[in-house]
Amino acid sequence: MDDQQRDKLIKITEMEIKLLKMRLELQKLKLVKDDKKINDDIYYKNLRNKNIGRY
Incomplete structure (x- = not known):
């Protein structure tokens, strides 16, 4: 493997690593x-239950 092929392979590998990091x-x-949505759902459910208890 000559230097040019090696450099090309290194560049490809670096790009793959960047893509994986982005993913x-x-x-x-x-x-x-998703966590925020779950927490919001729990918060609003609790709020609703408290309000139902008041009336």
């Missing part, structure tokens, strides 16, 4: 969003 960040954001 990981997106998954983290999605998880945070």
Whole structure:
């Protein structure tokens, strides 16, 4: 394998790593969003239950 092929392979590998990191960040954001939605659902459910108890 000559230097040019090696450099090309290194570049491809670096790009793959960048893509994987970006995908990981997106998954983290999605998880945070899902967590927030779950927490919001629980919050509003509790709020609704408290309000029902008042009347």
